[in-house]
Amino acid sequence: MSFLTGRVLVIGLGLIGGSLARALRLRGTCKTVVGYDRDVDELETGLRLGVVDEIAFDLLAAVEQADLIVLAVPVKVMEFVLADIKPALRPDTIITDVGSVKGNVVRAAESLFGEVPERFIPGHPIAGLEKSGVAAADETLFEHHKVIITPLPHSDPEAVTLVSRMWQGVGAQVLRMDVERHDEVLAATSHLPHLLAFSLVDTLAQEQDCTDIFRYAAGGFRDFTRIAASDPTMWHDVGLANKQAILQKIDEFSNGLSRLRSAIESEDSREMLGIFTRAKASREHFTKILSGSAYTQNMTTTETTFFAQPGGKVQGSIRAPGDKSISHRSIMLGSLADGVTEVTGFLEGEDSLATLQAFRDMGVVIEGPHQGEVKIYGVGINGLQKPPRPIYVGNSGTTIRLMSGLLAGQSFDSELSGDDSLSKRPMERVAKPLRLMGAVVETGENGCPPVRIKGGQQLKAINYEMPMASAQVKSCVMLAGLYAEGETSVIEPAPTRDHTERMLRGFGYQVGVDKNKVSLSGGGSLSAAKIDVPADISSSTFFMVAAAICPDSDITLEHVGINPTRIGVINILRAMGSNLELLNEREVGGEPVADIRIRYAPLKGINIPEDQVPLAIDEFPALFIAAVCAEGETVLTGAEELRVKESDRIQAMVDGLKVLGADIEGTPDGAIIRGSEMGGGIIESHDDHRIAMSFTIAALRAKGAIEIRECANVATSFPNFVELAQQVGIQVRKEEK
Ligand code: S3P
Numbered sequence: 001m002s003f004l005t006g007r008v009l010v011i012g013l014g015l016i017g018g019s020l021a022r023a024l025r026l027r028g029t030c031k032t033v034v035g036y037d038r039d040v041d042e043l044e045t046g047l048r049l050g051v052v053d054e055i056a057f058d059l060l061a062a063v064e065q066a067d068l069i070v071l072a073v074p075v076k077v078m079e080f081v082l083a084d085i086k087p088a089l090r091p092d093t094i095i096t097d098v099g100s101v102k103g104n105v106v107r108a109a110e111s112l113f114g115e116v117p118e119r120f121i122p123g124h125p126i127a128g129l130e131k132s133g134v135a136a137a138d139e140t141l142f143e144h145h146k147v148i149i150t151p152l153p154h155s156d157p158e159a160v161t162l163v164s165r166m167w168q169g170v171g172a173q174v175l176r177m178d179v180e181r182h183d184e185v186l187a188a189t190s191h192l193p194h195l196l197a198f199s200l201v202d203t204l205a206q207e208q209d210c211t212d213i214f215r216y217a218a219g220g221f222r223d224f225t226r227i228a229a230s231d232p233t234m235w236h237d238v239g240l241a242n243k244q245a246i247l248q249k250i251d252e253f254s255n256g257l258s259r260l261r262s263a264i265e266s267e268d269s270r271e272m273l274g275i276f277t278r279a280k281a282s283r284e285h286f287t288k289i290l291s292g293s294a295y296t297q298n299m300t301t302t303e304t305t306f307f308a309q310p311g312g313k314v315q316g317s318i319r320a321p322g323d324k325s326i327s328h329r330s331i332m333l334g335s336l337a338d339g340v341t342e343v344t345g346f347l348e349g350e351d352s353l354a355t356l357q358a359f360r361d362m363g364v365v366i367e368g369p370h371q372g373e374v375k376i377y378g379v380g381i382n383g384l385q386k387p388p389r390p391i392y393v394g395n396s397g398t399t400i401r402l403m404s405g406l407l408a409g410q411s412f413d414s415e416l417s418g419d420d421s422l423s424k425r426p427m428e429r430v431a432k433p434l435r436l437m438g439a440v441v442e443t444g445e446n447g448c449p450p451v452r453i454k455g456g457q458q459l460k461a462i463n464y465e466m467p468m469a470s471a472q473v474k475s476c477v478m479l480a481g482l483y484a485e486g487e488t489s490v491i492e493p494a495p496t497r498d499h500t501e502r503m504l505r506g507f508g509y510q511v512g513v514d515k516n517k518v519s520l521s522g523g524g525s526l527s528a529a530k531i532d533v534p535a536d537i538s539s540s541t542f543f544m545v546a547a548a549i550c551p552d553s554d555i556t557l558e559h560v561g562i563n564p565t566r567i568g569v570i571n572i573l574r575a576m577g578s579n580l581e582l583l584n585e586r587e588v589g590g591e592p593v594a595d596i597r598i599r600y601a602p603l604k605g606i607n608i609p610e611d612q613v614p615l616a617i618d619e620f621p622a623l624f625i626a627a628v629c630a631e632g633e634t635v636l637t638g639a640e641e642l643r644v645k646e647s648d649r650i651q652a653m654v655d656g657l658k659v660l661g662a663d664i665e666g667t668p669d670g671a672i673i674r675g676s677e678m679g680g681g682i683i684e685s686h687d688d689h690r691i692a693m694s695f696t697i698a699a700l701r702a703k704g705a706i707e708i709r710e711c712a713n714v715a716t717s718f719p720n721f722v723e724l725a726q727q728v729g730i731q732v733r734k735e736e737k
């Protein structure tokens with residue numbers, strides 16, 4: 001057996017020291033685990049319970065023989081123990097500690113040794129229990145817990161590695177931090193909450209009728225104050241050892257509490273709701289981060305896999321979630337409006353929630369979403385505040401591009417960033433026109449995110465001829481145009497979705513439309529409106545194609561937005577021979593809406609007219625599946641934009657369809673797809689929601705099962721996709737790891 005090290009001396013056999021000693025022993029990490037404690041009874045109990053191999057009564061002799069020393073004593077005692085062991089320390093012995101404050105240990109070591117010894121690597125396991133003492137030692141205490149180590153610039157790398165491996169060996173995950181950062185973070189996440197719990201219970205306990213308070217105190221009091229039962233001496237020590245960082249956090253908290261106090265005193269509902277909705281959203285966001293959902297920053301996302309069984313048909317009547325493009329815009333314009341905007345049918349997907357969170361970060365009070373309802377307390381066109389940190393937009397291209405325009409006109413600096421997929425997408429297409437307007441915008445490597453915007457620039461109107469057909473670029477320039485001097489206009493090479501124009505008008509802003517040119521003048525204001533978001537035609541497409549390719553299918557998609565700039569998919573499916581009817585056509589809040597009924601009919605291949613491409617830009621992954629199920633050849637050209645979506649959608653579809661055995665060739669600006677049979681296989685969706693959903697419906701006509709990997713981002717646009725798919729008869733299940 002190869003040991004990590006020879007003799008480990010654990011000084012302090014409490015819960016943490018005892019648990020580590022026992023875990024090292026049972027896992028065979030070192031040759032011998034020696035325990036030392038001032039309390040001889042504890043020490044002997046440790047030996048009796050098999051927590052350590054040996055116990056030491058002579059500290060200096062034990063130190064002299066140790067290869068690794070773990071200081072597991074209370075934080076305030078650390079400096080005295082260091083002084084005690086100093087005379088017997090060998091230069092090659094490695095030392096670490098388990099204190100929950102790091103600055104004081106480092107300072108103690110500095111004053112004792114002149115500088116922190118190279119082989120002293122401070123550490124802090126984030127684990128504990130209400131129990132204490134060696135009898136409570138538990139060798140599983142550190143499993144799946146984090147241990148923060150705080151090496152110094154001159155620390156010996158070999159010692160850092162050994163201490164890390166020791167913790168990993170007992171099942172912990174090791175993170176590195178600076179000493180100061182560690183103490184700041186812990187002051188906020190651990191020390192302040194503990195001190196508040198102590199203070200709250202103590203304050204209430206001093207009231208005369210406190211018995212009643214405690215007797216009738218329900219869940220809230222119990223939840224909030226559980227940690228007030230922690231060890232008083234330990235928290236006394238922590239309070240002093242991390243004094244500066246804790247005082248800073250107490251001051252910040254006191255300011256926050258005073259703001260809430262004045263809001264209640266003056267019955268300022270908006271301020272109160274602002275505090276509560278922001279807190280609730282942050283709390284939920286943290287829960288998501290901890291559970292590793294797709295909308296997380298710098299975290300590995302959950303691995304989500306779809307398993308779709310071959311065959312079946314689709315039947316029934318369903319409503320897809322709200323339109324993503326309209327949902328984004330409702331938050332943006334609602335925030336900039338005067339008055340309260342009420343939204344129904346809002347898409348509670350991660351992309352539109354990223355937009356919502358961004359505006360909360362800029363001081364807008366937003367209630368909801370709750371079952372698609374959102375209430376936005378507009379701050380007026382010049383009412384946004386500087387966000388406290390860079391704005392993280394996850395996977396959402398619409399958020400980053402539209403907000404770049406809007407932020408270019410603000411008085412404050414800002415930065416927008418996103419996930420790995422978004423960080424590879426082109427942003428110069430928005431940065432360029434914004435610079436022409438006088439904005440100061442910087443993009444990252446290769447013109448990709450992050451986008452950094454310098455505020456305080458007076459924008460001037462431009463007349464911009466777009467090099468590509470993009471609604472995001474058009475909308476970005478128009479939103480910047482709200483803040484520009486003069487009349488801004490955008491000329492598009494082909495019609496693209498016009499939700500921004502329509503919604504601006506709905507908010508009372510004048511927008512001129514003349515053939516392929518839209519224009520608006522800066523300096524106006526928006527008035528709050530009611531917005532009913534129709535179901536997203538792009539999400540509905542998966543079910544339209546499902547019914548179109550599968551004999552005996554008959555499905556109705558309710559309340560779908562059929563804005564003329566979005567109905568390429570309807571036109572293309574009809575041209576391929578689909579039996580598709582628009583029922584109950586109506587207009588809702590400035591957007592045309594209909595129920596779409598689609599029944600199976602044999603499809604034939606077509607040359608897709610290029611003028612339909614921008615009108616169906618998000619629907620091609622699903623249309624590729626329709627083309628494989630059609631008789632003859634389908635040719636797509638003029639669609640090079642597909643290469644810069646959430647993935648290179650031409651490549652992703654060509655690769656995936658080839659895995660299934662379909663007859664397809666990619667071209668620089670499209671593909672040639674021949675009607676062919678599909679088998680089963682494993683598909684990589686490249687974290688692209690629409691690729692994942694397209695291959696799910698492909699299974700309806702495949703001869704074998706399809707496993708689709710990297711599906712977490714389906715939650716960006718269609719969180720209940722799998723449930724609705726199952727409801728209409730698609731045999732798919734989701735597995736999350
Ligand atoms: C969108 C515009 C389109 C589309 C995207 C949403 C919008 O992007 O693909 O899903 O809401 O404006 P481009 O403008 O890049 O074509």
